[in-house]
Amino acid sequence: MLGRGRAWKFGDDINTDYIIAGKYKLSITDIDELSKHAMEAIMPEFSAKVKKGDFIVAGRNFGCGSSREQAPLVLKHLGIAAIIAQSFARIFYRNAINIGLPVAECRDAADIRQGDMLEVDLQKGYVKNLTQGKIYKVKPLPSELWAILSEGGLVNYVKKYGKLPWQ
């Protein structure tokens, strides 16, 4: 179980420039500094107010745009426990898993409101909305990806097993 935390609610097509703008990605290389600018253009208070264990909840196509891995990295660095969205852009989805940031597709994500208290268990495949007293199913992660995610990402996987998952 990923525990309990508040939902930070975003809409559709949240692109990687919203998550971390190019002007910061292409000037700041320190992750502490970079993370302060996460979601700045669309939710300026986000990085200061987000707490460890909180969740991002979004609509369709979360993480569209560039292949920058800094996007999932800053969210992980700020303590986001998982991203729950109706759907993800493909490069972001792979990147998140490769750095050990849990991502889950949930058709009912739109039902979750800003600030709702959630309990998330990806292995059991549910999101419990404690505020609204509801429970939603999430799409199970393919086993190949779960293998990477459960080790905390691809680098940790290689460190542990001495090879890539597909070798």
Next chain:
Amino acid sequence: MSKTISEKILSRASGRDVYAGDIIVASIDAAMMHDGMAQLVINAFKEMGGKNLWDAERVAVVIDHVAPSAYESFSKVHKMMREFAFKHNARFYEVGSGVCHQLMIESGLVFPGGLVVGSDSHTCTYGALGVFATGIGSTEMAAVFLSGKLWFKVPETIKVTVEGELQPMVFPKDIILKIVGTVKADGATYKAVEFGGSVIKSMNVEGRLTITNMAVEMGAKTGIIEPDSKTYAFLKALGHEEKRGFVSDEDADFCESLRFDVSDLEPQIACPHAVDNVKSVKEVEGKEINQVFIGSCTNGRLYDLRVAAEILRDRHVKKGVRVIVIPASRRVFLEALKEGLIKVFLDSGCVICNPGCGPCAGGHQGILAPGEICVSTSNRNFKARMGSSEAEIYLVSPATAAASAISGEITDPRRFLKEG
């Protein structure tokens, strides 16, 4: 069983018959990383215990996003890249060589039928040459550097057929903007988009590269066009030996087929703050602008510069507007110089920057102030991408960019059509 181009390439690269939906491990023909991601790639490579590249000849290291470096932080990244590239004998492209994607196209590393990955979402550009090319993240790039292999899900393919007769002042950029505006930002997620039809067939390779460049703006894993005599002639002119690629079987299984008749298509424009927020230029004409950018991996090739120069010739950019022209590579720059295009740009009041990404990704060379409006030939107009979150970016063809530069407001390039 019949296959699409993508299924054929991924079958070759994985050494078995594969079809849409299959999860495969495939051998990579070439891999590229640029300075926007290099620090993460190199660190991950080291952390994974990387000692040698799987094949140094197939690895390209490019400095293009902040080139020359505008910050000490990035000077350190560039230093790290040079050390990495020289230590491992990778192909290294120094500051001023060009945009990574143009360099890959010119390099010979990219060939019809190949499987190529890059640490950049616009890696899909190479699909115009019949390549299966896709963007990946930095940790996966490190894994490719180690092993030369990567897992893929073989994508389904959407077939996009473009027919009709283009009107004057309507260009490949207008076509792809129209398609992105129709399919929308997530309409092709996880899928390959194969472009065909009479308009694509008669289009030059540079125009095709503009089309496939923007496939990712629909969420696609790649955009692809079957290689033909034009493709092979294009690569031959660059001095590369011929490698034959694949074409889709006639009865291949496409998950969706879309047809666009572009005979009545007008110049198109992607309005703030989404690439799929597409209108005809006519609808937003007259909006005052502050900056024009002509360049990028979408529209920084010789053909694009010719189109823009033709409009700017013997005219001057509007007072108060700065026009930044950036050839996509040193080769393009030299050719433009030889043709006299650079002189046209300078005479008309444009500024020429060194080949590279320019202001597109917000790194340098044209950062926008609050309230400013930029007309750009690049591929993304997200809020805050090119500077202030209170600035606006409009995406257009080089013709619309040049016409707008002269008027100082968003302008339909058909106003500059020559008489007769």
